[in-house]
């Protein structure tokens with residue numbers, strides 16, 4: 001599969017798996033030539049084809065494609081610029097994770113194995129308005145040691161080495177948000193032992209720097 005194929009498949013999976021709503025959210029992948037392929041704005045994911053994808057350069061200028069790139073392209077570019085090991089970025093509006101984003105509460109790493117995929121608690125980035133450079137910078141500030149962050153009062157950002165792994169991680173985050181929300185309704189979420197999260201987040205950091 002080319003990076004274009006992987007980005008398109010991940011975008012369709014994002015909607016199919018209920019990880020975003022309508023045409024919200026966007027998926028991108030890093031190309032070998034220093035450019036990035038990204039989903040266009042306002043196109044139905046079920047009807048999206050390879051021809052709808054847009055290639056942008058590091059400055060955000062369109063170098064290939066006829067559609068408008070996602071309005072959140074600056075979030076994607078900020079993550080690629082800050083983290084050379086990152087090969088894919090997904091911004092989404094998942095229901096339960098967005099509840100934590102609106103409450104401005106981190107999603108705690110309270111489920112075994114969560115930290116292997118995400119690296120630890122999912123932090124909340126400082127608020128910045130949609131489409132601004134600050135939104136991308138604030139998100140990138142949170143993604144040095146973990147793969148997902150919440151955008152305050154907005155949604156989520158996930159970074160990984162491939163679109164398929166980013167979608168998987170996003171699903172792990174959204175499911176955890178739902179479980180933590182439910183656990184709190186049942187009386188509260190118990191913390192994992194710190195040693196468990198320390199060990200598992202170590203695996204995350206190793207895999208992030210040396211993707212398989």
Ligand SMILES: [Zn+2]
Pocket residue numbers: 024025072091092093130154155
């Ligand atoms: Zn958004």
